[in-house]
Amino acid sequence: MKTNRFIAGLFSLLLFTGCYQGDSADLIIHNAQIYSCDESFTIYEAMAIRDGKIIQLGPEREILNGYKCDHLIDAQLRPVFPGFHDGHAHFWGYAKTLAQADLTGSASFDECIDRIQSFAETCETEWIEGRGWDQTLWDPAAFPNNARLNELFPDRPILIRRVDGHAALANQAALDLAGITSATVIEGGWIEVIDGNLTGILLDNAYDLVAGVIPEMDPDTKLAYLKRAENSLFEVGLTSLNDAGINHEDRELFEQWYGNNDLTIKSYAMLFADDENLDFAKTEGIKNIGNLHIGSFKLLADGALGSRGACLISPYSDLTDHYGFLLRDSAALYDIAYFASEIGYQVNTHCIGDSANRVMLKIYADLNQGKPDHRWKIEHAQVIQPEDFAYFQNHHIIPSVQPTHCTSDMRWAEQRLGKHRLKHAYAYQTLLSKTGMIVLGTDFPVERIYPLETFYAAITRQDREGSPEGGFYPDESLSREEALLGMTIWPAFSNFEDQEKGTLEKGKAADFVILTKDIMKIAPSEILTTFVEQTFVDGECVFDGR
């Protein structure tokens, strides 16, 4: 027995020296628990990296003996994961919040007003923008109106968006600049008028009327905010994101910035289907510029549930005769999806209500004939009729969901939907069982940027305070392994990026994070006090919290 082991040892030693003698590595991570997220969910002790790629993984001694390397990181048994990938986010939307009044978590509209007043003192621009108010946290839980803002700011325009981005409040100065009157009508949106007077509440496309007259930030200032945002994303362990909706002006800027390597985080840019973007897609096709990957469209079928803009098959349970609405009619949605299928672009469509989901699933199914691997996504896939889950399975449609939406919405979702419909809402495990894959994200800045909060919400279906006990519809929770794959390889796969990243395997990009605690083993409550120690993109450390 001993002799056998000796011979085996000698043999493997010869094998190493034969293979690796003289090989060098730029970086070795060792004494680690490396969750590769490969097919067999292999855990390694060490990995070697060269030119931004993983060149080998294996046991401690094999890697340390196999490579010449001046840069070793002893992980002290800490866990290493593939860099986290947010499957649905708004990069510029988040960066912009760094230049806006932060209204998230305000316990009342009065608190919002206080925050706006103190923000106004240091705000250098004429317009004051804010983001994050949520009337469901207030008593009463009703939309605000602009009366107080008009008193306090008669001449300075103000536009503050609801947390979901689908509703906003504008003061009279802002409404005047946008030319909105009580007679203004807008398709795919809504302007609230009570007793003949504007209240300042704007839904969906109505918001754009006001947002459209706010002077644009100059590109250099924009880039400076994006870089600040990028640092915050690295700090929480994100190395990739799906940027869910880019107009052509921003697409041109991102092309320039990524072309100059001004930005590093890997971005899968979903283009809004404006005329210039449609032209671009037709002439340029799929494009990779630095770490920017362009090859898909973002469509919006409906709005959000919180502001009752989600399009439902039966009326809202708390507003009879109100069904929400489609933001574009189904023929227009079909035309863009058809165009995409002709030029080999992917389609990712925002669908919240069961009606919006059904409309889009039918369009995808129709265009899926003969194209089994198009990896088109439904963004949010929030409320689904039971019979419609089969579309995901039969037509390889990938759901992209946000577990923290579930734990934010759970306080009021039943009021909007009623018990029966709620059973088929936020149904992540059901979706996964149909498709074998589910993409996870945050939709930041709608939710916070933290991927570990996504992981926690997906496995517990609880808010950060741990309620409700046992979780909200716990049958729909994901296992830790499923949640991890949903934040790494599944989004990469859904973007056709799985050959380059998403797992820690030989030949793939060295995008990874080292965490302070092993989220695969610790108690769920400890996940929220786990931190990112270091983040690497292409083998380069982009965040070091040690």
Ligand SMILES: [Zn+2]
């Ligand atoms: Zn979004």
